[in-house]
Amino acid sequence: TQTFSIASIPGDGIGGEVVAAGLRVLDTVAKLSGGAVDFDVTEFPWSSEYYLENGHYIPEGGLDQLQKHDAIYFGAVGSSDVADHTSLWGLRLAITQPFDQWANIRPVTFLPGVESPLRKADDTDLDWIVVRENSEGEYAGMGGRNLSGRGPGNEVALQTSLHTEKGCERIIRFAFDLARTRTTKKVSCVTKSNAQQFGMVLWDEVFARVAKDYPEVETESVLVDAMSAKFVLHPEDLSVVVASNLHADILSDLGSALAGSLGLAASANLNPERRFPSMFEPVHGSAPDIAGQGVSNPIGAISSASLMLDQFGLTAEAEEVRQAVSNVTEAGILPRDLGGDSTTVEVTEAIVTQLEAIHAQSTPFPN
Numbered sequence: 001t002q003t004f005s006i007a008s009i010p011g012d013g014i015g016g017e018v019v020a021a022g023l024r025v026l027d028t029v030a031k032l033s034g035g036a037v038d039f040d041v042t043e044f045p046w047s048s049e050y051y052l053e054n055g056h057y058i059p060e061g062g063l064d065q066l067q068k069h070d071a072i073y074f075g076a077v078g079s080s081d082v083a084d085h086t087s088l089w090g091l092r093l094a095i096t097q098p099f100d101q102w103a104n105i106r107p108v109t110f111l112p113g114v115e116s117p118l119r120k121a122d123d124t125d126l127d128w129i130v131v132r133e134n135s136e137g138e139y140a141g142m143g144g145r146n147l148s149g150r151g152p153g154n155e156v157a158l159q160t161s162l163h164t165e166k167g168c169e170r171i172i173r174f175a176f177d178l179a180r181t182r183t184t185k186k187v188s189c190v191t192k193s194n195a196q197q198f199g200m201v202l203w204d205e206v207f208a209r210v211a212k213d214y215p216e217v218e219t220e221s222v223l224v225d226a227m228s229a230k231f232v233l234h235p236e237d238l239s240v241v242v243a244s245n246l247h248a249d250i251l252s253d254l255g256s257a258l259a260g261s262l263g264l265a266a267s268a269n270l271n272p273e274r275r276f277p278s279m280f281e282p283v284h285g286s287a288p289d290i291a292g293q294g295v296s297n298p299i300g301a302i303s304s305a306s307l308m309l310d311q312f313g314l315t316a317e318a319e320e321v322r323q324a325v326s327n328v329t330e331a332g333i334l335p336r337d338l339g340g341d342s343t344t345v346e347v348t349e350a351i352v353t354q355l356e357a358i359h360a361q362s363t364p365f366p367n
């Protein structure tokens with residue numbers, strides 16, 4: 001048996017519901033493998049409630065505990081009782097940064113049976129991946145407040161972006177390596193180098209230099225404002241879209257909404273060198289407006305679990321999970337955000353049933 005150890009952090013709001021859904025699917029994958037694969041899951045209760053009780057999200061030694069696992073499976077963090085910058089820097093960014101999960105991939109996947117605001121989605125096989133620089137840029141956490149020193153009404157705040165040549169180069173190379181594996185071998189580099197003449201121009205220059213090493217990959221450079229329009233008007237031109245931390249954060253929400261809902265979008269925070277575990281999580285947040293109702297869309301979290309399977313080398317299993325999800329949406333079993341009335345558990349169980357059916361066909365003899 002190949003055993004993979006997973007640290008699960010459900011976090012806040014709908015985080016618990018969607019992580020439970022993803023783990024249910026992983027359980028099914030293990031069961032269907034007939035003992036070939038097993039997942040050993042340890043849950044960490046680090047949430048905003050835990051923070052209010054203990055004064056911290058991650059206790060002392062917590063990162064060492066996480067590091068012992070093959071992967072981290074994360075729900076969401078964010079609560080009305082804690083400032084958002086406190087919860088995010090206390091938990092999510094407190095993992096992605098020290099574990100140097102510098103590459104964040106966020107596929108935009110169009111599923112059958114899901115209505116998209118893009119008319120083209122009906123007749124086009126749309127599918128692109130946002131590659132997000134995940135370690136620096138606008139999330140460097142550098143700056144300060146009250147810099148004028150001149151009292152009320154005169155506050156000055158500085159929020160600085162940090163772009164290093166090495167940081168740009170590694171994410172841009174990552175994007176090219178990914179593009180090379182895809183049917184459409186193309187990388188679109190997103191910047192705002194017309195207005196931001198230091199960091200963004202560095203991005204453009206590194207992009208042009210790295211591109212020379214990948215003559216088989218088509219390239220384009222697009223400003224972020226124009227790219228947001230292109231997502232809507234010409235998504236068929238996209239394959240791999242690489243951008244800075246904040247630009248890619250925004251573009252990935254736009255992509256998921258165009259595919260039908262934020263609840264669909266998957267994400268992998270990768271440490272490609274594998275010195276640290278990678279972290280898999282849906283793109284969405286804790287969705288306090290629907291938390292506790294059992295109606296959240298589990299597909300983003302389940303698809304994130306499929307990205308984890310890919311990283312474990314279980315690509316056939318990952319593909320089966322994606323096929324099961326697609327069969328379920330095609331059959332019209334949809335959660336509320338996609339216009340259906342199925343609960344989180346109903347959608348998850350439908351995916352489990354499909355997975356069993358697909359697996360029965362793909363391996364006629366038990367392995």
Ligand code: NAD
Pocket residue numbers: 014018075076077078079084088092262263264281282283284285286287288289290295296297298300337
């Ligand atoms: P959000 O993603 O939580 O919610 C935005 C909207 O999308 C809401 O209407 C919500 O109901 C809907 N939605 C999101 N996920 C859904 C799902 N799976 N199924 C159905 N509907 C879904 O974003 P927000 O409202 O900006 O943020 C809420 C909190 O989450 C904040 O505290 C924010 O800081 C935090 N947040 C955390 C993460 C993270 O942990 N990775 C990501 C984004 C936001």
Ligand code: IPM
Pocket residue numbers: 088249283285
């Ligand atoms: C995401 C989220 C986080 C991010 C926030 C909540 C800090 O929006 O995972 O996309 O921007 O990284």
Ligand code: MN
Pocket residue numbers: 249250253283
């Ligand atoms: Mn985001």
